Amino acid sequence: MHAVMHGFLLALQFLSRLPVPVECPWNADTSRWAVRCYPLVGLLLGGIVALAGVLLQETLPTPMMALLLLSVWVVLSGGLHLDGWMDVADAVGSNAPLEKRWAIMKDPHVGSFGILALVFLLLWKGALLLALLDAGIGLAWLPLVVALARLGAVALLVLAPAARSEGLAWAWKQYLGQRDLLWSLVPLLIGFLLWPGWPWLLVALAPFLIGYGLWARRAFNGINGDIVGAAIEGGELWLLLNVWLWYSFATG
Template sequence: MKDAGYGSLLALQFLTRLPVPVQCPWNAGTSRWAVRCYPLVGLLLGGILALVGHLLGTWLPPTLQVLVLLSLWVALSGGLHLDGLMDVADALGSNAPLERRWAIMKDPHVGSFGIIALVFLLLWKAALLLVLLEAGMSLAVLAVILALARFGAVALLVLAPAARPEGMAWAWKRHLGLRDLLLALWPLPLCFWLLPGWLLLFVALVPFLLLYGWGMTRAFKGINGDIVGAAIEGGELWLLLIAWIWWSSAMG
């Protein structure tokens, strides 16, 4: 149980900028539990966003509400996954040989493709948040989406090959097995209480992960930390789009 406690705090430290004033040991047990808690961290972050959005909705117009929510969304994660998105976009946009793509991904400078990817991702997130708010959908959907996107990261870490025996993704991955993926499902039944019908979003996540995992394996021969971070951002955007399609169809 000590490993589970430390693991949950490690997940919180790694995936968020929320203060965790505890020094957590890193070992095989705590790192496995940290990955298993990824969806739980997503539920927490999404719950914070939903609560703030509910409070803001009483006195802010929808456009300003979306701007505050999106700003908080980025701040809570410290832009960690956005950094991965920009690195992957720069590497893919270079159309260079594999080794050069790896060098570009490791370069701390951001290129034009990274900026373009960042701008369009945030614009699409803002637009989808706005239409969901205006359509009257419960902001509890954010808790579900953030949890599922981080479950997708766990699936990639467990099932996709590591591109190289180095880096953060490999450090997480080398202790993981299928059992850890199954245990990462444990927070997801809470999604049913938050959003009946959430299984539709879970099912919709599968083709995204299959296509993304195949594309990244083909482009980079495997995954790394940046690729997993970009998957979280892409998964959130994809699930926002599916949520809007689903809600529009249900209300139409």
């Protein structure tokens, strides 16, 4: 039980900026449970964002509400995955050989491709949030989007090869197996209680992960921490689009 709790707190420390005033040990058991808890942390973060929207829905115009939700979303994660998104965009946009792309990804400075990728990502997320809010749709789907994107990160860590025998993704992978991916699905069973479109989102996530995993293997010979972080951001955008498609078809 201590390993489960410490694993959850490690995941919370790594995936969010929520304060965790406890020093948690890093070992095989706690790191494994940390990865298993990625979707659970996603449910928590998405729930906080949705709660902010519910509490303030009567006080703000819809465009400001969409911007508020997006802002809270970014702040809760501390921009961690956005950093990976920009690093990967700079590396890919350079069209450089593989070793040069790795050097660009490790560079702490952000280039023009990274800035453009960030701007378009946030614009698309904001536009989809605005469209969903403008349609008068509730926010029960939001925790599932955030959680499923982190389930995608678990799937990549378990199933995709590490590009190099170093770095954060490689360290996480040392203790992971397919059973850990199955464990990470357990918190998402609450999705059946939150939103009827949950199975559709789970199915929609699959082609994104397959395509992204194949692309990462071709472009970088596998994954690293930045590539997994970029997958979370891209997965959230992809799932937001699918929520919008779901309601567009459901309402005719």
